[in-house]
Amino acid sequence: MELEALQGVESDVRAQGAQLVVITPELERYTRALHRKLNLTFDILTDLHLKTAERFGLVFELPDYLRDLYRSFGSTLDRFNDEPGYRLPMPARYVIDTSGTIRLAQVNADYTIRPEPSDTVKMLATLEKSNQ
Amino acid sequence: MPSLQQRLDEYKKNFESGGPPFHVSPEAVATMHRATAELKASGIESRALKAGDRAPEFNLFNQDHAQVSSTELLRQGPLVISFFRGHW
Numbered sequence: 001m002e003l004e005a006l007q008g009v010e011s012d013v014r015a016q017g018a019q020l021v022v023i024t025p026e027l028e029r030y031t032r033a034l035h036r037k038l039n040l041t042f043d044i045l046t047d048l049h050l051k052t053a054e055r056f057g058l059v060f061e062l063p064d065y066l067r068d069l070y071r072s073f074g075s076t077l078d079r080f081n082d083e084p085g086y087r088l089p090m091p092a093r094y095v096i097d098t099s100g101t102i103r104l105a106q107v108n109a110d111y112t113i114r115p116e117p118s119d120t121v122k123m124l125a126t127l128e129k130s131n132q
Numbered sequence: 133m134p135s136l137q138q139r140l141d142e143y144k145k146n147f148e149s150g151g152p153p154f155h156v157s158p159e160a161v162a163t164m165h166r167a168t169a170e171l172k173a174s175g176i177e178s179r180a181l182k183a184g185d186r187a188p189e190f191n192l193f194n195q196d197h198a199q200v201s202s203t204e205l206l207r208q209g210p211l212v213i214s215f216f217r218g219h220w
Contacts, residue, residue: 026216101184
């Protein structure tokens, strides 16, 4: 759902002279299928073993009781992510300016809450103005 | 068109009430709520990078196995990054 919503603002992001990428621990064979299925025009980057997410401070380990629950649903994170440790990134959205400084950070430990893509685009617009 | 969050909330309502296709039990929902509450309480959000911090550089493969570097992207303009936990 989030990827489709991001696709919906992709042209607005581009119109601001910016680019959009998604970073996920999922392996390339899964991102490739997802990318084709949703007809995305932005890249999905595979963050193998969460090395990049770690540097953003987003990684957490699922507690045992949650792992057991997900397994009972038939979910196999280790297969999708080659991640036997059952770690995940918190959902997060960042806007980074051309100097490499983070200008907007939207992070929530509750994965059922996602930042609105249109709000991210609004922030991008103010960023462009302040640089002119 | 409903916002992303409105659609997520709708999905969550169905999921947590045991609707199809998952037919999840109230116990399972309670377990998931517990995990989220514990993660929030751990203070992890405040340890994540914030506005004003320097973004780490990265060099990752895209869906077509092409290498994508953040330095290269930032040369062309600002960058929006969305971290996605996957569709599993």
